[in-house]
Amino acid sequence: MSTRQTRTGEGRGLPRRGDTGAPRQEGTAPRTSPEGSPGGPPARDRRPRAVPDRPRALAVPPGGWPGGAGAVAARFLALGLIVAVALWAVAPLASAGNWTGTAIVAAVTAAGLYVYLTPRRMPAKYLLPTTLLVLAFQVFPVVHTMSLALTNIGDGHLGSKQEAITAIETSSVRREPGSAEYRLTVAERDGGLAFLLAAGGRAYAGTAEGLRPLEGATLGPGGRITAADGYTVLTSAQASARSAEITELAVPVEGGAIRSQGLSRAYQGRAELTYDAGCDCVTGSGSGSGPEKAWRADEEQGRFVAADGTALPQGWKVDVGLANLAAALTDPRINAHFLGVFGWNLVYATAVVALTAALGIAVALALHHPRMRAVRAYRTLIVLPYAMPAFAMLLVWRDMFNTDFGLVNRVFGLDVDWLGEPFTARLSVLLVQLWLGFPYMFLIATGALQTIPAEYLEAAQVDGATAWQRFRKVTLPLLMLALSPLMVSSFAFNFNNFNGVFLVTAGGPFPADNPTVGATDLLITYTFRLAFGQQGAQYGLASAMSVYVYLIVAVISIVSFRRTRVFQEVDR
Amino acid sequence: MNRRPGAAGGGRAGGLVLRHAAAVAVTAFALFPILFVVSAALNPLGTLSSATLLPGGADLGNAADLLTTTPFLTWYANSVLIAGLTAAASVAVSAVSAYAFSRFRFAGRRIGLVALLVIQAFPQFLAIVPLYVIFSVISDNWPAFGLNSVWGVTLLYVGGQVGVNTWLIKGFFDTIPKELDDAMLIDGCTPGQAFRRVVLPLSAPVLAISALLVFIATINEFLVASVFLTGDDSRTLAVGLFSLLADQRNANFGMFAVGTLLTAVPTVAVFQFLQRYIVHGLTAGAVKG
Structure with missing residues (x-):
């Protein structure tokens, strides 16, 4: 911590780093500061303000600055640490020629050095770690999702056009009589598979990127490579464990690819589909025996389409503009049930927050009494649902609601198809979420109750307030002050509580005539099935849907914050 | 210390009985599914269809199966390591930024606070694709922090976690009277010293609760872990236990129940450990009048 300061003897009178320009000014400033003058008005409303150049040595004991040797040492330590981390981080980026990454690391390092080495008092000293973490792991994913929403990324549209061409060519490789053969050794490098190939006394290394000559290979008795610098040769057991990967691996070469045949041989085959840059199309006979055909590149769809309308499965990622966002609104498969799902989604999130908060606060209040016994035992037991792994307990609850052998029916002697009827299914997911969520509210309410000064309640009692009035006018407003941001967070979480619905009902029960939307579906489970369902992964469309979900939640959050006192608290 | 005025005049004992009745009812609601898991864990048959609320018999066959047929202890060590580190680091980082938001006034403070809340409304699991992009880049350059790395x-x-924790801790800091830090500042301390010597010790309850919440959220986290930690050595409890049930739900239910209970042990332990910090009325007497 750079703000760490000690007042050691040696430190006295040493100017701090960065202060050399105007040590006098700082030293004299406190004497003129009203806050520092003894006997001055109490500094009730003066808060430490983050104004640059505000004398930090305010009210220094005569004879020394607090920024002594300790502070200097702390700054040097910070300097060393930041530079060391930066050097470690930048080395692989620079060696890979990644200048954007290098520039980002340099900018972050510069910001860190500036913030932590300047003697000024800056809020940034406190805020930098949070800022960096939030930027990297929250802001960037959101922004990136929004950019993905503008593309057709998904199964068959994952990479660039060149990658798609390579995939088309290598996957169409067929063996031909008289094609080149190699002795194969399967090896590993940095976790990736590599083929070590030997033919005619020459050695090559092949990966999915391509083939290159191999230096420093040791040839064994059978003509196979037994060792090579930088590669780990797999044992036959290891190789058979990865046989699926090995069969898949095609090393692209001119006019075809090298594929394995078993674990010790490889052949070079000819690609039956080849890309022709002249017509920007893929030509060949497709599945081997068919007539010669041409698939033209369609830059709008990001795939190769033949004259008869068929397309090759491997495509590439292209920008589709607002098509995904528009599809989410106009595609009848998607928007038909949007309002119904949205309505239940609102009810679900609101009910979960209200129920968990009400029960949590009620229990916290019941236990918050000076003469209450066994509080600790109650607290430990009541918080147990929160300690249980949620995903596991969701599955347990699902089985407890089972009609035939479910515990709920057995214990209460009922024969209810809990998860099979829309109403009971909705009741069930709410009950499960109440069970999972109320201990959290209970914990927070317990913590918040302890911060309410007893004087407030005593004063209210002296003024003749009844117990209900004391609760309504003193305890509850103060509790809500602490709880409301968490309730809004809880709302946002439950609005998208994928596990809470998906693991219990999977969105069901589904009406007989419509298997796409169930009674307990939230927008997010509904989107999930649409985007990742039978048609294969459509990340672009899913991103567009999640942008909508996010906008809805963000708007609701902001509106609820305006209604609670949170924003007033922000302004305080 | 924090002496709450007594319950409504008259019927004090009755009030206490009601309080106990409510507490017992809620405790029963809280414990009912857990009891089922306990009995399923002890159930000698180890199947879902034979599990009951009260154990019909008890042996440790499910536990023995779990330990011998799965790398359960590796999952366990990974989960505890990840959850513990995450709790400690996120509370430390959040407390520092919460102090700035609570005590300093600076340009961008309001926007920063609101942005922290709004940004975390984003459905995390749909950000899996971008997160995967980030981690592919990290894996290429710094494998120690990449895919299949607990770090x-x-x-x-x-x-x-820092966003929501910053809010939680800031809310508590706001309730600590500013007169306390002002007194420290007048005595010649820096804000950093006031933070460490006054605000942090007084905030032990909220720091404990935040750490507990993060620990629980992290040890329960499934989706991210299932995508980023796929190696045999790096799986967490959530991923491992889920795979157990995905294979054979009925037959493995006993093992799954044992694993569920053992997963809860570190959380309960952390709660017990932190409970002594959740003490009454720390600030109630600090500033009188």
Whole structure:
């Protein structure tokens, strides 16, 4: 911590780093500061303000600055640490020629050095770690999702056009009589598979990127490579464990690819589909025996389409503009049930927050009494649902609601198809979420109750307030002050509580005539099935849907914050 | 210390009985499914269909199966390491920034606070694709923090937790009278010293609760862990136990129940450990009048 300061003897009178320009000014400033003058008005409303150049040595004991040797040492330590981390981080980026990454690391390092080495008092000293973490792991994913929403990324549209061409060519490789053969050794490098190939006394290394000559290979008795610098040769057991990967691996070469045949041989085959840059199309006979055909590149769809309308499965990622966002609104498969799902989604999130908060606060209040016994035992037991792994307990609850052998029916002697009827299914997911969520509210309410000064309640009692009035006018407003941001967070979480619905009902029960939307579906489970369902992964469309979900939640959050006192608290 | 005025005049004992009745009812609601899991864990048959609320018999066959047929202890060590580190790191980082938001006034403070809340409304699991992009880049350059690394996932979890924790802790800091830090400042301390010597010790309850919440959220986290920690050595409890039930749900239910209970042990332990910090009325007497 750079703000760490000690007042050691040696430190006295040493100017701090960065202060050399105007040590006098700082030293004299406190004497003129009203806050520092003894006997001055109490500094009730003066808060430490983050104004640059505000004398930090305010009210220094005569004879020394607090920024002594300790502070200097702390700054040097910070300097060393930041530079060391930066050097470690930048080395692989620079060696890979990644200048954007290098520039980002340099900018972050510069910001860190500036913030932590300047003697000024800056809020940034406190805020930098949070800022960096939030930027990297929250802001960037959101922004990136929004950019993905503008593309057709998904199964068959994952990479660039060149990658798609390579995939088309290598996957169409067929063996031909008289094609080149190699002795194969399967090896590993940095976790990736590599083929070590030997033919005619020459050695090559092949990966999915391509083939290159191999230096420093040791040839064994059978003509196979037994060792090579930088590669780990797999044992036959290891190789058979990865046989699926090995069969898949095609090393692209001119006019075809090298594929394995078993674990010790490889052949070079000819690609039956080849890309022709002249017509920007893929030509060949497709599945081997068919007539010669041409698939033209369609830059709008990001795939190769033949004259008869068929397309090759491997495509590439292209920008589709607002098509995904528009599809989410106009595609009848998607928007038909949007309002119904949205309505239940609102009810679900609101009910979960209200129920968990009400029960949590009620229990916290019941236990918050000076003469209450066994509080600790109650607290430990009541918080147990929160300690249980949620995903596991969701599955347990699902089985407890089972009609035939479910515990709920057995214990209460009922024969209810809990998860099979829309109403009971909705009741069930709410009950499960109440069970999972109320201990959290209970914990927070317990913590918040302890911060309410007893004087407030005593004063209210002296003024003749009844117990209900004391609760309504003193305890509850103060509790809500602490709880409301968490309730809004809880709302946002439950609005998208994928596990809470998906693991219990999977969105069901589904009406007989419509298997796409169930009674307990939230927008997010509904989107999930649409985007990742039978048609294969459509990340672009899913991103567009999640942008909508996010906008809805963000708007609701902001509106609820305006209604609670949170924003007033922000302004305080 | 924090002496709450007594219950409504008259019927004090009755009030206490009601309080106990409510507490017992809620405790029963809380314990009912857990009891089922306990009995399923002890159930000698180890299947879902034979599990009852009260154990019909008891042996440790399910536990023995779990320990011998799965790498349960590796999952366990990974989960505790990740959750513990995430809790410690995110509370430390959040407390520092919460102090700035609570005590300093600076340009961008309001926007920063609101942005922290709004940004975390984003459905995390749909950000899986971008997060995967980030981690592919990290894996290429710094494998120690990349895919299949507990350190990288820890960093990701910390990043996901700082927003809500900053809010939680800031709310508590706001209730600590500013007169206390002002007194420290007048006595010649820096804000950093006031933070460490006054605000932090007084905030032990909220720091404990935040750490507990993060620990629980992290040890329960499934989706991110299932995507980023796929190696045999790096799986967490959530991923491992889920795979157990995905294979054979009925037959493995006993083992699953044992694993569920053992997963809860570190959380309960952390709660017990932190409970002494959740003490009454720390600030109630600090500033009188």
